[in-house]
Amino acid sequence: MDDVILRMRGIGKEFPGVRALDGVDLRVARGEIHALMGENGAGKSTLMKVLSGVYPHGSYSGEILVDGEPARFSGVRDSERAGIAIIHQELALIPQLSIAENIFLGNERTRGRGVVDWGRTAGEARALLRRVGLDEDPTLPVASLSVGRQQLVEIAKALSKEVRLLILDEPTSALNEAESDNLLELLRELRGQGITAILISHKLGEVTRVADTITVLRDGRCVETLAMADGGVDEDRIIRGMVGRDLDHRYPERVPDIGEVRFEVRDWTVDHPTQVGRRVVDGVGLTVRRGEIVGLAGLMGAGRTEFAMSLFGRSYGRYVSGTVRKDGADLRVRDVGDAIAGGIAYVPEDRKELGLILDDDIRRNLTLAGLRRVSGRGVIDSAREAVAAEEMRGRMRVKSRDVFQATGDLSGGNQQKVVLGKWMFTEPDLLILDEPTRGIDVGAKYEIYLIVQRLAAQGASVLLISSELPELLGMCDRIYAMCEGRITGELPRAQAGQEPLMKLMTRTRA
């Protein structure tokens, strides 16, 4: 294993007031899958930006050796020329362009003098798509593909540049289980073809499955490098490295105190907002009791988010039918204002787009949904607002300088805590959480679980939507499964397990 494709030595990177990387060493052997792990803000993304030339040579300290030769990248183009390609968390595809056009964007197949050779473009695109196992017409617009398939297009794009070292930043965070498996399998195949991969991921399961070597970063330093072949490396071992402490329980202990039925949804049916007659949610009925945490399991496209958003003041699609009852009385929720007044809160899946106003500071975000609590007759008491926001920041343990920091500058975990805090501020009776821990590090996850459990202990009802079955099993008292817009089953905690749930989640209509 002495054939080293990449060495990074003593990498340091500072931002004003913050030391993001501090003497990091990284050694990647040719043809391996090397996982880079660490909590949010540990410096993984920064390190990869140094490597790919996003931060040019001279803006960091230390040196980079590719194939034993010092490399000084002054931009992404330089690193691409050296065979290094990075696939970011947010996909960099242009939705309106076709698959083939995206693959060769900035690198077009031409007949010389800037005239595109469409025959070659399509032909080579098809060959690349075959390599990544994507059976699609290369002339289709990227927008028509699912996120999982778009990810494969990104990889095809990297392959078109003759990549030797592929960096993937959280590639599976937006994928469902089948798509994730598919992607990981592809990484293994590419490894067989001699392509080295650096995989940044929070998902311990997939890392232990595919990685050959694991490097753990903490607070901008390299903590340790573990070789899977040496044995003895399991999920708990990695977590210990990431957080610097043993984590006995990934889900906090809780003794549920469940009361009578608080919310009851009946026959909730919703159509697609633009495609007439396409049923997205079909006759969903469920109950949530006081102090109960209820899970909603389902694969991508099962209609969970659509159901939740529609329930939350009809913010999705075309309402067809359905009633909500709270404490036995009908609840009118014609818009979000009604929903909030009825004690419903919804923490959306996409926190950057739907949860936060990124230009605004923590304080303004925290109070937006509950402005009434810090204002009188429409006039905001700014001092009371600042104090209330500061108190909520403390309760949510948001790591920031103060409440006047822009939420766009926070890490993912802290952003999620702000969104959660915004809804805690409204003191909800029913808290709907949609993928609340996606892309969040282990420590922040645990804190979010604690906050949610504390809310339930105070008598609120919680509806938890998650694609991670262990999370549902660890947190919920009862779990509903959805498939194709319908509830396909309901399991109490004692009977729930990954397999029975998966069976229900895949129970399609004949």
Place this chain on the structure above:
Amino acid sequence: MNAIRDVLRNNARQYGMVIALAIIVILFQILTGGLLLRPLNITNLIMQNSYVLILAIGVMLVIVTGHIDLSVGSVVAFVGAVSAIMLTGWGLPMPVVVPLALVLGALIGAWQGFWIAYVRIPAFIVTLAGMLVFRGATMVVLGGESIGPLPESLRALASGFVPDIGDTGVHVPTMVLAVAAAAVLVWLRWRTRARNLRYELPVASPATTAAASAATALVVLVFAYALAVYNGIPVVGLLLIVLIVGYSFVMNSTTTGRHIYAVGGSEKAAMLSGVKTKRTTFWVFVNMGVLSALAGLVFTARLNAATPRAGTMFELDAIAAAFIGGASASGGVGTVIGAVVGALVMGVMNNGMSLIGLGVDWQQLIKGLVLLAAVAFDIYNKKRVGSGRAHAASTPAPDPAPAPPGDAGDRAASGAGAGRPGG
């Protein structure tokens, strides 16, 4: 001194605009050999720019919600024309015409707001159509001719002064108003400080607060004195003060204002937080219509005639003022004071360049470059402040928790960080 430096650093963007205005004023004061700041000329400056100032406030709100309004110049002309007809043709008295004109403006705003907020046609298109429609309508109602002169009662709106008491050589009501205003400003500053103390929020030292109070009071009194040795405060000046104070209050301290910023910052996030985004957008356009109508009345009164070409290019002046004043084209950012300072920058340049005899051709060219430079400076400044957030934003906590390094730094360095001035 340290305190002053901190204040300046923490509000770099806001003070940047004010400093730019001060530099332009001093520059033209020198170039015109002292003509610019003569009491007569200061009064003229206010009157000349009153309608652009009124429009700039409205346009700022529109831009904060993430939209644009190209129709304000045409609406100014149309409301001016209809008002002139009501006054001269129908012989209606002023107290009837003014409310009717404002209602007409509101209806025009509601018309455009409906298409923008509820039908979701881009504001650029709706108001481009409005620009043509209301320019055409102006020509139709005027029959292609001008109406004038207009009754004295209307002209007082644009060229009248608050009546003086006694014969002292100094305009007494103006000074009384100024003293009252200075007192209120000082009182507000101390009250805010006291309240922050009660909530144990960080406050400036008593010395700094006193110095800032004295400076504020001095500026108000000197400015008022300059007006008072001439004819006193113009009626339209009083109107402007009411509008600036009122709209600043709404935008800074009310839930309505917060909702307007939220809609511009992220419409989806605002909607999911219970903000009635469509209704908010609709009313911002209704408000724009009312302010356009008000500007129409003032402009017609100043011209003493309603003409088919009135208000041409006003929309561009108002939009330029808003952007010079720090509004963000992507919405969510901008202040009323910023728009006012932006309009004053344009106004002082117009006035100053005319005084030194520069032709309209050169004036346009220079104003265009200033607009571009102001926004470029603003974007540069935003990036700088963004990457230096640890120092620049708000009050530094005594024990700053270590900011999450990776993500925070990444965003800031890529320039994605953006701040709103003040707040």
